Amino acid sequence: MLGELLGEDKGRITSHRVLASEGSGHKVEVSFEMDGKILGIDYHELGTYESVIRPGGHLFGQGQGIIMTKDGDNVSWVGHGVGRFKPEGGVRFRGAVYHETASQKLSRLNGIVAVFEYEEDASGNTMSKFWEWK
Numbered sequence: 001m002l003g004e005l006l007g008e009d010k011g012r013i014t015s016h017r018v019l020a021s022e023g024s025g026h027k028v029e030v031s032f033e034m035d036g037k038i039l040g041i042d043y044h045e046l047g048t049y050e051s052v053i054r055p056g057g058h059l060f061g062q063g064q065g066i067i068m069t070k071d072g073d074n075v076s077w078v079g080h081g082v083g084r085f086k087p088e089g090g091v092r093f094r095g096a097v098y099h100e101t102a103s104q105k106l107s108r109l110n111g112i113v114a115v116f117e118y119e120e121d122a123s124g125n126t127m128s129k130f131w132e133w134k
């Protein structure tokens with residue numbers, strides 16, 4: 001069951017890089033920067049994910065990143081999900097992400113699973129929302 005909305009953000013793709021295939025499809029690395037709110041706190045995020053085109057045309061992606069608040073707190077995350085190319089360009093991913101932090105203000109994120117929706121348009125603009133999965 002989905003719990004409360006933990007956060008949402010918007011940003012932009014900063015780079016693409018084609019990686020060596022390991023025999024399971026084409027692999028692309030994408031880096032991005034986003035700004036948003038998590039648990040009501042403003043943040044800036046840096047992240048990178050790798051996605052592989054699977055049989056049938058869907059994508060499997062996994063990534064990691066860091067969220068930095070204006071107060072100097074930070075949260076690291078790792079996640080994975082499945083996606084599809086959008087007909088108008090860009091991609092759409094759905095998946096799970098796991099946070100870890102030493103911040104007292106954001107400690108609620110430790111030990112929970114968050115599910116996310118991530119959208120990227122043909123121009124490289126991004127947005128995501130994530131909820132606690134109870």
